[in-house]
Amino acid sequence: MPVHLQGPWSPLLGRLSLHAIPYNNSIILFAFALAAVAAVAVIAPVLYFKKIPYLWREWITTVDHKKIGVMYIIVGLVMMFRGFFDGLMIRTQQVLADGPHSPHFLDALHGYIPPYHFDQIYSSHGTIMILFAVTPILTGLTNVIVPLQVGARDMAFPYLNAVSLWLTTVGAALVMVSLFVGDFSAAGWVGLIPLTELPFSPGVGVDYWIWAIQISSIGTTLNAVNMIATIVTMRAPGMTWLRLPIFTWTTLSTNIIGLTAFPVLGVALALLSADRYIGTHFFTAGQGGNLMLYTNLFWIWGHPEVYFLVLPAFGIFSEIIPTFSERPLFGYVTMVAATFAIGGISWLVWLHHFFTMGAGPAVNTFFSVATMFVGVPTGVKVFNWVFTIYRGRLRFDTPMLWCVGGLFLLLIGGLTGMMLAMPAIDYTVHNSVFVVAHFHCMVLLVAYAIFGAVTFWFPKVFGLQLDERSGKLFFWTFSIGTILVFVAMFGLGFMGETRRLDYLYDPQWLPLLIIQEIGIGFYSLSVLIFCWMLYVTLRHRHAHVEADPWGTSRTLEWLTHTPVPFYNFAVTPQVNARDELDWRRRGGMDRKLPDGYAPVHMPSNTMVPALIGLFAFGFGFGMIWRIWWMAGFSIVAVIVLVIARSFQKTPGYILSTDEITAMERRVEGSSIVAEQPSRPPLVEAEVH
């Protein structure tokens, strides 16, 4: 019993018609042109150099955790660019639309973006940055690093890993499509209820938002399963729990959060879709619906999600800081305990996102105190890093710069978080840009960790070092942007600017808005420098890179060749110490190779995950536009694919001793993008 809709609908195309394409909106036309140019810039060389078979064989059908990780990161970076562009537009609109006499351009009354379009921009900015930029990049980093750090050949479930990647990509693709076909949600990244209900958002925007998140978060949940199973079952001999690198510990904690939190988001969105599609009354403002039910469910996921983001960042700090301080991490055990304390507490604080919604003093007090408790383990971590740095032999390579910058953000973000944790304060600043500045310090801390991590591990994966000079320039321009935008934003928060405004009524805010605009200018500059950094790096790509390019790295991933061969370790390492590489180095044994090689079992490539992704896209698109045949066909296709795959007997193939030996001899030839030997797969036998 689908709900009755306003507007036209046809069985063949659902709600889709030519009107869905906003060809008369100059901003979107510009975005479309930009996207088209970018697409041509990517596709043309691929066609020209006849790289499609290569892409298909080495990337699209791959089950290699390193390539999958790299693809996650690429998807995330592309989306981060899109999110950045949204941010630029938001800032520019606000600085133009301050005060009654502000200028107006295009068809806006103030500034250059009309309100409804502006609402979509900030909604997509938040959704993209949190769910389609930072989350995939972190997932990608954990994908690349964790199997190497625990000394494994791959993830526990390589095929499932590829499925997760493609589902996440589908979510991102749906968000991008919404820009050109139809529109996006205008109800904030949190899905303000009941604004997301059909009577108030009758278009397809909210549906895009729902299905993009729903599909990609299935991917995230599956990835969590995979990660936990990898860490628990695939550790190399001698890798006891207390020798696990901190980054792997934080990945474990993060994925436990992911595994338990994302299903709740799934429920919240599924119930909202039930309201929108079959006319139920979970969250409607009448007929027995309950608005606070949505808000609670969303934040029961939402708060753990912010720790899902920040814990890997903490793990990255814990890897980079010891490397560039040339000292072991201070307080390893307390670091592990703090990681899990944060993970645990993150479940008990969600209500601090709506202290003002009348839960009553007793409830608010509980959640206020619980929130402040997070500060304890976080403080432990900060002191551990500081004591690691203390009396260390410090080097400020780019990754270290990002870490130190991140620590400053953690301080500011954490302390303002503590302020917000007090309901009495929160009542005055809730929904102001003070809150926005708080959480941007926090998520920027994650971004800092990401940039640090990319610079840190880039040589390991690609065998070439990112250019240091432009890397540092990138850091400084980005940081100046951060300071200008967000220090000013704290001020505006105290001056009473509420969030999500397309028109600002107080002309006194203008000076600070201009400072913010200058800050976003620096950010834009830093984006250009980032591209320049990639260019310079590629131009000088011939320099040879050691297994451990930083010279003082400590963990297992730096032990194997650079770039990492597709089988990771020719021989499984025996782990003898917490900082294994450091331990070997001090004994002068870090270059010692294994005496001999044994055959290695590898999983075969498969195109099933990419096909599942394709049909998941079809399903999402069909549901969004209510093209029932398309959605139905796609979901059946996914089920058939899964079943058909279970009939396929491909337990992988074997690399023989000779092949391994040969490849180990000519190391450069065996990087992650090297062609894998093709051969018939093994045949599965009945076990007896």
Next chain:
Amino acid sequence: MAIPTHETSHATPDSVLWQPEVEAHDDLAARTLGFWLYMMSDALLFAGLFAAYGVLDHAYNTAGGPGARQIVHPLDGFWQTLAVMTSVFAFSLATVAMKMRSRPGVILYTSIALVLGLVFIGLEIADFRALIAQGAGPDRSGFLSAFFVLIATHGLHMVFGILWMLVMIVQVARSGFTEHIVARLLNLRLFWQFQASVWVCVYAFVYLRGAF
């Protein structure tokens, strides 16, 4: 602060550095763990739905329509409970047959479990149709929305379990007990028992609590 290190301070020429004999991992163990983890996320999904039901099970969420007391009867749910439980029992017998390497045994007992699963679904559909015919469908009120969606989500899981059984019957008949098939049968048992446990919660929380 020095944490006592139980390890030697550095490597020596006779430290063991590589383990050529160790090849990867125990696939079956990883798959079992992975499936338990997936069940964990499924449990959270049902936790969310039960929470929603608990919140919406109030007089003011019925919007003047029927409440739990008017629409559930412990006896309705009882037949479904019986079907689920005997189905789980039959499937357990199938795994016993698997231990004895008996293809016909596995196929027979899985088919029985499958049919009982179908009976369960049939009863549920009949129940839903009767309610909708009375005008007490999911779009009537917040309470009924929660009621229908909670039970239908469980029903959907049951449908997938049935589909899975069908696939397993074919695979066992075709290829016997390969490592993958054994792993799938064991995971299916876990899945099926978990759905039965969820149904027990539904029965207690919706049917019994609602009726009394």
